[in-house]
Amino acid sequence: MGIPMADTVVMTAPRVRPRLGRDEWLMGGGLLALALYLAVTLLVPLVIMLAKSVQDREGAFVGLSNFAHYFTNPALSGAIGNSLWVSVLATLIVIALAFGYAYALTRGCIPFKGFFRLVAMAPLLAPSLLSAIALIYLFGNQGALKDWLFGESIYGPIGIVMGSVFWTFPHALIILITALSTADARLYEASESLGASRWRTFTTVTLPGARYGLISATFVVFTLVITDFGVPKVIGGQFNMLATDIYKQVVGQQNFQMGAVVSLVLLLPAVVAFFVERWAQTRQSSAVSSRAVPYRPKPRSARDLVLLGLVSVVAAMILGILGMAAFASLAKLWPYNLSLTLSHYDFSAADGGSWASYGNSIRLALYTAFFGSMIVFAGAYLVEKARVAQPLRTATHLLALIPMAVPGMVLGLAYIFFFNAPGNPLNFLYGSMAILVLATIAHFYTVSHLTALTALKQLDPEFESVSASLKTPFYRTLWRVTTPMCLPAILDIAIYFFINAMTTVSAVVFLYSPNTTLASVAVLNMDDAGDTAPAAAMAMLIVLTAGAVRLLHTALSHWLHRRTQGWRRGG
């Protein structure tokens, strides 16, 4: 025995070409289908939009002349500066407030933490338009608190900043709470034992520990504000922003080429923000040492009092804005007759909205949640677990990351160009519910994809190997093991799709048809037509629905957890 003689042909031995079994073919096919799906619903429309920006109305190539026109026309390019400074200002305010709030919830010893956390998350349930409408009621021409602005008008940058701060606050808060709760108590003990002052501990331990969270939150909020369409549309008045300009060019002037140019301009900061955010995310997660000891806050009365004051004020503002919207939807004739009525919830008299829109929104949300979570989970599974076609897996993963960098308006416009093209065999989708579902899934794909990936990465990477060794087809293991174990994450994804489909305006505002009007768009249109109270009523309907679904989700998660705790570790 011993080592057998090495064959002499080793140098010229041919490369082994792995043969593919049924599993491999199916997985490869699935990946290909997914890549095609993402190409059709995302990449190709965006590329076509790029092309439109260098064409004239007849479709002839005109080089950069559209861009030249844009940048030499101050009425157009002025929006760039406006968008930038308003977004930066709103971002700074949100980050400061959210950091204080997150600090209070994670490091302070204050009562009612659960309540404060719940209140802070409430804006997630509302379309961004809602805050703008409420602000008009509070500070508008007939506003209750008009004097607080010292004669300045709420219509314009002030209103945009205030409204943006309201609806982006929870997005920043979630990231900062995560960043602050990964603190390592040992660092604090070390700092204390070295006799460092509290301020020094804060600047040398707390801030550096949260730095990637801060960077990440900053860029997320900045992107949300600069790409948001609802708030500036409702409260922006004559103040031009990039997102509203796209709408004006497309819907107002039917100038699609200029719409494409503005879209590209808007895409740029969003793409930069996307890369910075991704970079910060990876640093944040690798900064957490697995042996870290969780930090337990100790009471300190002066600090805790200040923190309690801060969260109370912020929570009161959030509740005030929500309460104002609710009241506006119920008051008979603001500000003259404040008796309560449900008549605004009967949209028959209002222009641009109806219960049918609400029904459409529910359908859209259900379809999006159902198909979206299925596509996203299957896609993430193939990207993470398929044993074949490594380049295709990487490409698909990159495709799945694109939506985060693409503003909703831009996606919507790209869909018009692509699906409305006369020669496109998919043209029949135009104006249907299906195109709204496709757009909404594409718009919110990235976060869902990353959620699914995180859940899948937590499973033992050898499940698929064991399954193959037992000659069990991969889809059986996917169905019997992987999916049940990822059910909580799948539920999270479904709810994320549902709520965003209910509240989104930007992507769908170009794509709805008379048969598929949506509640969120109805808020916009009713407000535009001067029917502000019904607009507020519709916005409240969205909030209530999203809230109810969120409650249902919580109940379902609890039930799921109880049912499965038999096999969960430590359960």
Next chain:
Amino acid sequence: MTTPYLRIRNLTKRFGDFTALDDVSIDIHQGEFVCFLGPSGCGKTTLLRAISGLDIQTHGTVEQDGRDISALPPAQRDFGIVFQSYALFQNLTVARNIAYGLENRKQPKAAIRQRVQELLELIGLPDSGNKYPSQLSGGQQQRVALARALAVSPGLLLLDEPLSALDAKVRVYLRDEIKALQRRLGITTIMITHDQEEAISMADRIVVMRAGKIEQVGTPLEIYHQPASLFVAEFIGAMNLLPALLVQQGEIQLGQARLACKVNGFAPGTAVQAAVRPEDVVCTGRTNGHANSFHAEVQDLEFMGPFFWLSLGGGELGEHRLRAQLPSQQARELNLHPRDSTHFHIPAEHIRLFPDGYPHG
């Protein structure tokens, strides 16, 4: 000799520019228990994954039972596998885990139930079928993983460090258990380990690997007593390595001592490394009555229970240091103390010579 059950030829695996396996060839026979042993990163897992088809090699062939399986996907090969992490399906009961591979084969339910019960008894967990994996200890989970792999009666069992996540006591117990099971079933088995004691106690043959290459293949006795290279000599068990000079065929000079040894192909006058196991250094007492011996000073004496560790130096050894293992009983009879000078004998067949210039030798 019969044709081997598993015939691996010229296996090479590259990850980009990095060569993880370099022209590896091994034969494994029906019913054999083979251990892949080597330091971390030497390519053990890579070789196992090539054999299983989970990560197919870049070049080379694998034949199993006369069938060329080199390029086949794992589902078309015949093997069962157990991982260090167990990879048990957490949401299925122990019984469902074991039945997992059977349920796919359209067998009647009753037959599956009976087979699962058989296997549960085989692994000594007859009453745990309805428990979930998280309710079992690590050792029990590992046995369930083993049963799941064995359920479909594979021709080849692959174990990737199945015991390394367990604590020492459970390890030793499961070691015997797995070995007994393997004997009983007669299943050809490959186990990866980086624990030499585990390999020596379990394997029929050991494959010692280093940096993507096979360093030596042999029975535990061969590997231990006739290491083919300095690397193997050092890696397995304790070993003294002493620079020496080959003064003439069959004799080396070590300090001032001249010792006879077996010589394999060195020219007289060559500087060599002499390898001697501590237990092969025999203490012959204060008077010299032996051939092939030298006197040295006991510089240190460490009691280990059944034996003493001696550190030898001075005397004829000069600057050299030699560790010896002396049975406690003999140490008592000789009444050894530190600083004592005594004589030591090394049988010529236990001195092995390797070329100077480790670690490349």
